[in-house]
Amino acid sequence: MNKYFIVPGLGNSGSNHWQTFFEKSELNCKRINQLEWNSPICEDWIQTIDKEIMQHNLNDCVIIGHSLGCATIVHWAIKYKRIIKGALLVAPSDLEAENYTFPAKGFSPIPREKMNFKTIIVASNNDKWIKIERAKYFAECWGSEFINIGNAGHINVDSGYGNWYEGIEILKKI
Numbered sequence: 001m002n003k004y005f006i007v008p009g010l011g012n013s014g015s016n017h018w019q020t021f022f023e024k025s026e027l028n029c030k031r032i033n034q035l036e037w038n039s040p041i042c043e044d045w046i047q048t049i050d051k052e053i054m055q056h057n058l059n060d061c062v063i064i065g066h067s068l069g070c071a072t073i074v075h076w077a078i079k080y081k082r083i084i085k086g087a088l089l090v091a092p093s094d095l096e097a098e099n100y101t102f103p104a105k106g107f108s109p110i111p112r113e114k115m116n117f118k119t120i121i122v123a124s125n126n127d128k129w130i131k132i133e134r135a136k137y138f139a140e141c142w143g144s145e146f147i148n149i150g151n152a153g154h155i156n157v158d159s160g161y162g163n164w165y166e167g168i169e170i171l172k173k174i
Contacts, residue, residue: 001028001060002027002028002060002061002062002085003028003030003056003057003060003061003062004022004027004028004029004030004062004063004064004171005029005030005031005032005049005052005053005061005062005063005064006019006022006023006029006030006031006032006064007032007049007063007064007065007066007069007070007072007073008031008037008065008066008067008069009065009066009067009068009069009070009093010037010038010040010067010068010102010104011037011038012033012034012037013031013066014157016157016162017066017156017157017161017162018066018090018155018156018157018161018162018163018164018167019031019064019066021162021163021164022064022164022167022168022171025168027168027171029064030052032048032049032052033048034048035048038103039103039104039105040068040072040104040105040107041105041106042071042072042075042104042105042106042107043106045072045075045076046072046075046076046079046080049063049072049073049076050076050080050082053082053084054082058082058083058084058085059084059085060085061084061085062084062085062086062087062088062171062174063084063086063087063088064087064088064090064171065087065088065089065090065092066090066091066155066156067090067091067092067093067129067154067156068093068095068102068104068107070089070090070091070092070093070121071092071093071095071107071110072107073087073089074089074110074111074115074142075106075107075111077115077116077117078111078113078115081116083116083117084117085117085118085174086117086118086119086120086174087115087117087118087119087120087174088119088120088122088167088170088171088174089119089120089121089122089142089144090121090122090155090167091122091123091124091127091129091130091154091155091156092121092123092130092135092138093129093130094110094129094130094131094134094135095107095108095110096108096109096110097129097130097131097134099128099129100129110138111141112141112142113141113142114141114142114143115142115143115144118145118174119142119143119144119145120144120145120146120147120170120173120174121135121138121139121142121144121145121146121147122147122149122155122167122170123135123136123139123146123147123148123149123155124148124149124150124151124152124153124154124155124159125148125150125151125152126151126152126153127152127153127154127155128153128154129154132148135148145173147170149166
């Protein structure tokens, strides 16, 4: 049976976010809680992921990231070289873009290496934190399947993504 791990971005995912919806669904989900949600340090975040994941059968582990959580998963995958079942990366932020001015340390540059497990990137045409071409570029670099869901903003609560049933269907592809 798959074990799903939620990796939120900056500030964590609130009670109406699709990640919380996934967590409350019939999926076997667990949120990976970070010590510092607002001024994260990449090394701390990836260590937290690794500690949690290593308590489980890696063949059954699927990580679900949003925004900065996506970059965290990529950094974790490249550093630790663990082979898991897969990852769903939703609305990855482009931390190298000029408009990304949040206090996140060590996440940039974003790795360009292929991950050694199945990944799916879900992106939007009008996400203010990443241009669609850049999301496609990252998908190519990481060896990810790429899904463009149209004009969906940052695929978060503000964009209308709370009870995201389509996301659960995409997740089942991993």
